[in-house]
Amino acid sequence: MKKQVITSRDVHLFYGDFEALTGIDLAFNEHEITAMIGPSGCGKSTYLRILNRMNDLIPNVKITGDIELEGKNIYAPDTDVVQLRKQVGMVFQQPNPFPFSIYDNVVYGLRLAGVKDRAQLDEAAETSLKAAAIWDEVKDKLHESALSLSGGQQQRVCIARVLAVRPEVILMDEPTSALDPISSTQIENMLLELRSQYTIILVTHNMHQASRISDKTAFFLQGRVVEFDDTKKMFLNPKEKETEDYLNGRFG
Amino acid sequence: MDPIKEAMLHRSKAAKLERRGRWISFTCISIIVLVVVAIFSFVATRGLATFFDNKVNLWSFLSKTTWSPAVKDAHGAPQVGALPMIVGSFGVTFLSAIVATPFAVGAAIFMTEISPQVGKRVLQPVIELLVGIPSVVYGFIGLSVVVPLIRNVFGGTGFGILAGTFVLFVMILPTVTSMTVDALSAVPRHYREASLALGGTRWQTISKVVLRAAMPGILTGVVFGMARAFGEALAVQMVIGNAALLPQNLISPASTLTSVLTSGIGNTVMGSLENNALWSLALLLLLMSLAFNLLIRWIGKKGEMK
Ligand SMILES: Nc1ncnc2c1ncn2[C@@H]1O[C@H](COP(=O)(O)OP(=O)(O)OP(=O)(O)O)[C@@H](O)[C@H]1O
Ligand SMILES: [Mg+2]
DSSP, X not given: OOOEEEEEEEEEEEXXXXXXXXXXXXXXETTOEEEEEOSTTXXXXXXXXXXXXXXXXXXXXXXXXXXXXXXXXXXXXXXXXXXXXXXXXXXXXXXXXXXXXXXXXXXXXHHHTTOOOHHHHHHHHHHHHHHTTOHHHHTXXXXXXXXXXXXXXXXXXXXXXXXXXXXXXXXXXXXXXXXXXXXXXXXXXXXXXXXXXXXXXXXXXXXXXXXXXXXXXXXXXXXEEEEEEEHHHHHHSOXXXXXXXXHTTXXX | OOHHHHHHHSOOHHHHHHHHHHHHHHHHHHHHHXXXXXXXXXXXXXXXXXXXXXXXXXXXXXXXXXXXXXEEOTTSOEEEOOHHHHHHHHHHHHHHHHHHHHHHHHHHHIIIIIOHHHIIIIIHHHHHHHHHSOHHHHHHHIXXXXXXXXXXXXXXXXXXXXXXXXXXXXXXXXXXXXXHHHHHHTSOHHHHHHHHHTTOOHHHIIIIIIHHHHHHHHHHHHXXXXXXXXXXXXXXXXXXXXXXSOOSSTTSOBOOHHHHHHHHGGGSOTTSHHHHHHHHHHHHHHHHHHHHHHHHHHHHHHHHXX
């Protein structure tokens, strides 16, 4: 059996009085891609943002349950949130590079960690950009603004920026929904490459994307997980009626 | 005639209104432009008269240190050296901006990043109040509190660049702060989220992303503050000592372009050299505020291009 990197048991989340998540049990295996699908507003982003504690930024959020990263409860009082976010990186739906040069974007996380050695930064920038499959496109203009790139290129720079920090887990919230089909395919192929080194958790509305690249799929509906299984099994013969209806486009 | 034809031949009410509106706004604009052009050409002709009619050398105007237009020197040339006032003006401007900027940035960070509630409810009204206080009040407080304080601590008369700097610092602080607040709140939320998600602490996020992204806006605020400090007359005049001498230190009486203008303009006869020399100072002020304006535009353009 594969090693479980993140486990969550009976996770509830309240925005004020509204219970957005009603008891989520999920476990994510090392070096697998897990897709999270489900209709809009069912709580996928909310759940994803629990895993790197980005919900801490929103006032009036209450979280109960047990979420463990490698056996350690990440909501324990002694958790170092800064360290957690280095272990659990995040790629957002909209490409959000800083208004700095491509190079400064990629090495940002390392500089935060106090790395000053130029050679080390250069090396990290190159490996990360290569891993994010964008090195060839930007290697001659590393010191130009990242904002001058296309949306797809920006998103890959954002992925490189996360990779440079060498996280164990990468969370992705609809990373290709703002991109054209070719850019999306490039990123999907890149994720398949990255799978051997990272545990990837991916929210997507694109069923084709989920079935093509993910090992496991979790189907969310109104704040709960209806079905969680191997992607092939789920897409070929879903156990639950609701999953089947959703996959066949009957609602959502 | 059928009604449609009639309607077509006559201008509709809306069209008439439109024409009238355009005419009114055009008139207003023309008047404004006329006034601006008139002011510029008036100040320019008067200010340049010193150099063309009274044959004062431009370089000696900018570099000589004796300001007594009524008196001629050994060679019979009028003594209009404006350097003391130029140094005084730039001195108080830069010093007050240098002192005000860290306070303004600190206050703005508090108001946008650390405690927006307190910022909105307490600090914002305080700042708006500070902007609204007339400059004579600042000058008066400077005269009755700051000047004696400096006199007691450092000795001397208490008048001088230090007192001027202090008064201007308080005066420009609200301007710079509120423009810095605008610049910081204009930084998109997703920059902050991206930085935090990469393992940045709150302070790292503020210093490395928010301040950096807001830099053009903050600089614009600082230049605005400097323009205000450079042009402020009354409050400075009350505390700087008004001695047209090259300042030797921060607590010796000095003067600025504006303070010499306000104290001297009533005592000269139009068309005389003394009067023309003051107009030259006014021209210098005008050109400097133009320069500040261009600087602000340039910073804005540079900020946009990124
Ligand atoms: N900051 C918030 N405050 C209050 N309610 C929120 C907040 N964020 C999300 N919600 C609510 O929580 C529920 C889940 O939202 P969430 O963004 O997780 O959905 P999602 O599955 O990611 O949807 P989508 O596919 O559209 O991105 C929704 O009903 C939403 O209205
Ligand atoms: Mg979402």
